[in-house]
Amino acid sequence: MPRSPDALVRRMKDSAKQLLPDAIFLSLLHRKHIGRFPKLFRPTTFNEKILQRSLRPDPRYGALTDKLAVRDYVRAKVGEKHLVPLISAPDVFTQAVFDTLPDSFVMKANHGSSFVEVVREKKQNTFANLQRLASQWMSTDFYKVARERHYRQIQPRIFFEDLLLDERGEIPADYKVHCFGGDARRPMMFIVVISDRFGNNTRGDVYDAQWNHLEVGIGPYARSTAPSPPPGNLQLMLETAAVLSEDFNYVRVDLYAPNNDVYFGELTFTPGAGVVPMRPDWVDFEWGRFLT
Incomplete structure (x- = not known):
């Protein structure tokens, strides 16, 4: 079947984008999703600093972003019991x-x-x-999606x-723990809870470490009308995230917590590739101050 003119135009645009240098590609992507061009040389917002990481990743990021290779790191840090x-x-x-x-x-x-x-x-x-x-x-070069260089x-x-299933036989919520600070002290943490991820009523809610439901939206998910109760193993989740994040000034630690267990999902060093809308917009600047 012949391709439609619109499909051909999209294909040509996609091909042209692949020829752009990483910095220009990311700047245009940031402008599209965030609404402003990023300051890549003196970043101030969270998204800008994540873009900078994408362009100049820490040498450790590759192996720890690999969802298989990272299992050795998790095993050494918190033990086999936290691995799916x-x-x-x-x-x-x-x-x-x-x-x-x-x-x-x-x-x-x-x-x-x-x-x-x-x-x-x-x-x-x-x-x-x-x-x-x-x-x-397997045929997808994930680096080309958003130019996060450590994926190469x-x-x-x-x-x-x-x-993994919870006590209701449902897929458990995804707890994305953003950890700022690292080292020996307890990091500052914000927990993004993605519920019903594979269903028809997916929600994304942001809580602080004391489980206060924040008036914050991150990414495409709508907030729930009412906060969910904290998981019974919240403190174990936070302790696990703290240990896994202690070697970094920022990392997102994804966890699952069905039936009072805590399981590791992944470590993410450049969440959303640095082009994630944050609502209200001042959150992008506030989280940027936390990421030092």
């Missing part, structure tokens, strides 16, 4: 690998964001469908983890 059980991390995803997988699992890729496929019933899926999705992920260090892999 790993089912398989094959060199190649084959029919034989699929046949050995349990009835429920989560398929992920290690080299980018949103490479997640939840499988509740294996019999409702086929190897061909999952292989097609895995191939799509990661060799793409497919892996499979246990499916």
Whole structure:
């Protein structure tokens, strides 16, 4: 089928964007999503400082952003009990690998964001469908999505983890703990709770470490009309995040907390690639002061 003129124009624009230097590409992306051009040489806002990290990443970021390699770091810091059980991390995803997988699992890729496929019933899926999705992920150069340079260090892999469910049999909320400060003292923390992530009523709520529901919005998610009660293991979550963040002046530690357990999700050093709208806008400047 011939492509429509609009599709051809989009394709040409996408191709042209790939030719732009990283700094210009990121500046235009920031202008599009935040509404102003960033100050890359003397950044003041949170998003600007994250953009600067994308352009000049710490050498440690690559291995610790790799969702498989980071498991060694987490194991050494807080122990195996906080790792989601790993089912398989094959060199190649084959029919034989699929046949050995349990009835429920989560398929992920290690080299980018949103490479997640939840499988509740294996019999409702086929190897061909999952292989097609895995191939799509593996062929994606995540660095090219938003020019986060440390992603170039990661060799793409497919892996499979246990499916975590809460006491209701639902996928637990995602607790994204933004940790500012690090070192031996307790960092300043803000917790972004993404609930019903794979459902039809996804919400994003921001709390401080005392579980005060803040009048803040981050990213595309709508806030809940009322705050949720704090998880029973909130203090364990904060302690786990503090230990995992202590080597950095800022990192986002993603955790899951079903059934009074705490499981590690990932470490994110450049959340949203530095182009995440923050509401109200002054939050971008306030968090920028925290990131020193």
